[in-house]
Amino acid sequence: MNGPQQKTGVKALAVEGLWTNNPVFGQVLGICSTLAVTNRVLNTLVMCGALALTLSLSSLTISLLRNWTPRRIRMMVETLVIASYVIVVDIVLQAYWPDMSRSLGPYVGLIITNCIVMGRAEACASANPPGRAFLDGLFNGLGYSFVLLLVAVPRELLGMGTLLGAPMPFFAGPHWDPWVILVMPPGAFFMLGIAVWFFRSRMERS
Amino acid sequence: MAEARDRGWADRLRGGAGYPAAYMFVVTFVCAGALIGLARLTRERVTANRRIAFERAVLQAAGMTVGPDASPARVHRLFTDRVEQAAGGALRVRTDAGRADALPFEGQGFWNVIRGVVGVEPGGERLTGMAVYEQSETPGLGAEIVKPRFREPFAGLRLGSETPVRIRPPGAALGPGEVHGVTGATETCTRLERILNRRLKERGGQDAPGSDGLGRTR
Numbered sequence: 430m431n432g433p434q435q436k437t438g439v440k441a442l443a444v445e446g447l448w449t450n451n452p453v454f455g456q457v458l459g460i461c462s463t464l465a466v467t468n469r470v471l472n473t474l475v476m477c478g479a480l481a482l483t484l485s486l487s488s489l490t491i492s493l494l495r496n497w498t499p500r501r502i503r504m505m506v507e508t509l510v511i512a513s514y515v516i517v518v519d520i521v522l523q524a525y526w527p528d529m530s531r532s533l534g535p536y537v538g539l540i541i542t543n544c545i546v547m548g549r550a551e552a553c554a555s556a557n558p559p560g561r562a563f564l565d566g567l568f569n570g571l572g573y574s575f576v577l578l579l580v581a582v583p584r585e586l587l588g589m590g591t592l593l594g595a596p597m598p599f600f601a602g603p604h605w606d607p608w609v610i611l612v613m614p615p616g617a618f619f620m621l622g623i624a625v626w627f628f629r630s631r632m633e634r635s
Numbered sequence: 636m637a638e639a640r641d642r643g644w645a646d647r648l649r650g651g652a653g654y655p656a657a658y659m660f661v662v663t664f665v666c667a668g669a670l671i672g673l674a675r676l677t678r679e680r681v682t683a684n685r686r687i688a689f690e691r692a693v694l695q696a697a698g699m700t701v702g703p704d705a706s707p708a709r710v711h712r713l714f715t716d717r718v719e720q721a722a723g724g725a726l727r728v729r730t731d732a733g734r735a736d737a738l739p740f741e742g743q744g745f746w747n748v749i750r751g752v753v754g755v756e757p758g759g760e761r762l763t764g765m766a767v768y769e770q771s772e773t774p775g776l777g778a779e780i781v782k783p784r785f786r787e788p789f790a791g792l793r794l795g796s797e798t799p800v801r802i803r804p805p806g807a808a809l810g811p812g813e814v815h816g817v818t819g820a821t822e823t824c825t826r827l828e829r830i831l832n833r834r835l836k837e838r839g840g841q842d843a844p845g846s847d848g849l850g851r852t853r
Binding site: 465468494497498499501502505506509510512513516517520521523524525527531532534535609612613614 | 649654655658659662663666669670673674677680681684685688746747769770771772773776778781818819
């Protein structure tokens, strides 16, 4: 969000959140959940939705409160707001999608400690009007989501032979020996490393 | 003029010594109130979901076919019709094949508590099944203990003589009472094995004299 040629407008926010300042390969934030939940595409989709919702709504709320929040307690207020939205997501999942809630385990609750959410609250929401803060949160959430999905699809497909839990032709058959390491934690590091290398080299060229 | 007066009032409020504490109190009160309200609104549904998950696990552990697509109403009806309380915290299940004792178990997993049910044939020689209904293990690794691929080998498993159940590394040769674990989830499997054996031995201890300690009649 810094720089002498700071752009304004929705398009500029979209380009920053999705590409130039992407939370995963640009800012290298939120890596814990990137590594943890990307061995299944469905888990990844729900995690991405939960994070994008929390990020955009907490940015909006923090921006609405920014003129009333005393500077010295602002981080306590930001944490409280973020935690509240995360607990809302957790309660809704427990009530309406219990299988997914059980499947994601502790990772929904850990959105509270995701550096992207606090980072955007500090860098943008606490100093910008609500509309801009909301869009900044939304596009950062989408930027995080698209990288996670790019990591999750090959991990589930090559590691388990399925996509969204459905067996895929060839990969679920006898001719494909699943690359189990991709489903395990080292596989997440390999895939994330490849994704970061690819996008950063593309960014440098452009 | 009025605007300037308003701004002056707001600035005086924000400049007060007690303002940060009062502000934090108000924000906390609003957030906590909203969350308590939402939790109360959904409490019944969450409790019912947990209850159905437990009932489904009891039926699955007893060897009955109750897939994830079975509706909560059907699961509850089956549970009400077929299950009754037995001694020692066990549940007696009337299955299509006869009878099974379902033993609820719980213990510390890798990240958090694992809760499930293990089913035993009346003679105590074999298991009828095993199902986990609550866990917080690593998604894709330890959390695979809830999947049919891991659970199914427990059905019909003949219990071992020394240790009732052993969870062995994937690919290892299996003896009596042994099943394959999940790749990359050694800790979860070790802890689950310990929990299962403790529960099965507890059941053995509660049996009448003449049993071999595992609920089997000599």
